[in-house]
Amino acid sequence: MAQTLLSVSALLLSVALFIFGHGLQTTLLPLAADRFYFTDLEIGAMSSAYFVGMVLGCLGAPLIIMRAGHIRAFAALVSLMSASAIMHPVIVDPYAWFLIRMISGFCLAGFYMIVESWLNETATNENRGTIMSFYIVILFAALMMGQISIATMSISSFVPFVIASVTVSIAIIPISLTTSTQPAPITLVRFRPRQLYRNSPAAFVGVVFVGATQGALLTLSPLYGSQIGLSTNQSAFYAAAIIGGGMLAQWPVGRLSDRIDRRLVLVGLGIATIAASLAIAFFSPNEFLVAIVSAVLLGMFTQPLYAISVAHAFDHAPSEAFVETSSGMLLSFGIGSIVGPLAASLIMRQIGPSGLFVMLIVANIAMVAFILTRIYARQALTAEEKTDFEYTSTAQVGSVISPEPLDAEAEEYVIPPEEFPAYEDDIYNFEHAEEDTPKTDEDETGETAATQDDATDAEASDKRS
Structure with missing residues (x-):
């Protein structure tokens, strides 16, 4: 195992550094925007802009990679992400931050594609699961550490923006110095929502609602914490606790979905999210320990939803369409994530911080209602007919992780x-x-x-x- 991980150590180190800087910005920016007297709507629009950039990156980044190659494209995207981070305190304007966050989302989408295609090619059938599992663990651990790191800094200073920029910049070094050969060009697939819907309506519609709720939670939970009276440090831990709760629940919930109808698991998680959101919206827990416990529980209910939806889509897709399905589901998630923060910020402007959870309640009620109609309309698959749950192929981090190895001889995966x-x-x-x-x-x-x-x-x- 040590030898296996050593072969991709440069990639994984770059992932840790880059995502640490990204995680720091995720918590820093809504808190800093609130301090600069941005309105809730402006903060929500800024958050939505990040996901607009991600969707555009999923569509446009492969063209950059094919033109320049993995290493040069990686250096360009990371440099642009670093420059974007340092520009926030230089131009304190909601319209400028809207554009900067869109650029950051584009860069992140390209980063995921480069790293994941490289890992997929480096891996063999025997060690693919190990490599991808370590990648997912490092990614989410770095994201949480970046979010928590704001607790050691003052958001009223230039320092956290500099640290985010420098950390992202340093991520170029391991890749630039690697002696590994860059992999084949990135996978290029079409986004065909009608085909995705025909394959699995529950998965396709479900993941749009999941994108709306998770996009809002990821970008607005620090702002919610600040508005209910938590300190900056506590708000950072609150946001990280949601991610941590999701990490704890991913594997056991995924295995449960292998044994019963995945749509029932989605319904159960949706109902649990509704119940937790109702409790948080009405009681607004502002004691730190209570807030952290509620955030962990909310993360356990919300974060596995994307992976279960994608696994359900894989169940109904032919194996040769797995890459297209994975990419399409990520784009659908991104589209939902554009709407979520904007809708939540509008409600928060009207009724206060609890509006974030009102939006979660509405979105999950709609998701549960639709999936219930599909349960009655379509018979569940047997356990033998399902694709085994594999979180490394269903995590919402990129668009090129596939349950099957990417084969250089397979035209449906690789462009010569x-x-x-x-x-x-x-x-x-x-x-x-x-x-x-x-x-x-x-x-x-x-x-x-x-x-x-x-x-x-x-x-x-x-x-x-």
Whole structure:
């Protein structure tokens, strides 16, 4: 195991540094915006802008990677993210912060794609689960540490912005010095919401509502903590506790969903979220210990929802469509995340900090109601028909983690690197793929058969029916 992790140590170190800086900004920015007298609506719009950037990054970052290669694209995106972090205290204006957060979201989406495609290629069938599990653990641990680190700084100073920028900048060093060969070009797939809906309406609609609730919680929970009377330090721990609760519940809830209808698990988590949100909205726990316990419980109920939704989508998707399904679900989550913070901030402006949880209640009621209709409309799969729950392929961190290895000879996953100048000189063995794999026709945008055609998907859907 040590040798396995050593082979990807540079990547994992870059992940830890980059996500630490990102986590610090996640908690710092809503608190700093409140201190600078931004309105709740402006803070919500700024939070939504981050997810607008993520959606645009999912669509546009692969083109940058294919043009420049993994290492140069990584350096460019990380440098831009670092510059964005340091610009917040330089231009204290809600419109400027809206644009900066959009840029940050774009960079983060590209970062995830580069790291995950690199890890996928480095891994073998025997160690893929180990590598991806360590990646997920390091990612969320770094996110929590970044959120908590604000407790050691003053948000009224320039220091936390500098630390966020410097930490992100340093993330370039391990990748820049690595001797590993960059992997094949990034996977390119189409976003086809109608196809995703046909495969699994419960998963597709569910993940949009999950995006709305989790997007609001991730970006506005520090602001909520501050508004109910928690100190800056306590608000940071409150936000981190939600992530921590989710980490505790992911695996056991996922395994439970392997044994029973995943839609019932989604309904159960939705009802639990509604109950917890009602309690928090009415009682507004401002004692630190009570607030932390409520945040952990809320995280245990809300954070596994995305992974269970994606696992349910995999259950109804053909194996050759797993990459497209994973990417599509992430984009759907991003679209929901754009709406969530904005809607929550509007309600918070009207009724106060409890408006965040009113939005959670409304979104989860809608999600539960829709999934219940699907339970009656479609028979549940048996345990044998399901895809085993694997959190490393269902976490909402990127769009290229797949339950199946990415095979250089499989046209539905990888675009041959000879199409892109950035990869012409790489020491990557594609000769066998060129000999055995038939050439694909490209459309006007340069997209190849990495996107499956509609007829194949329709035929697969008919067989499952």
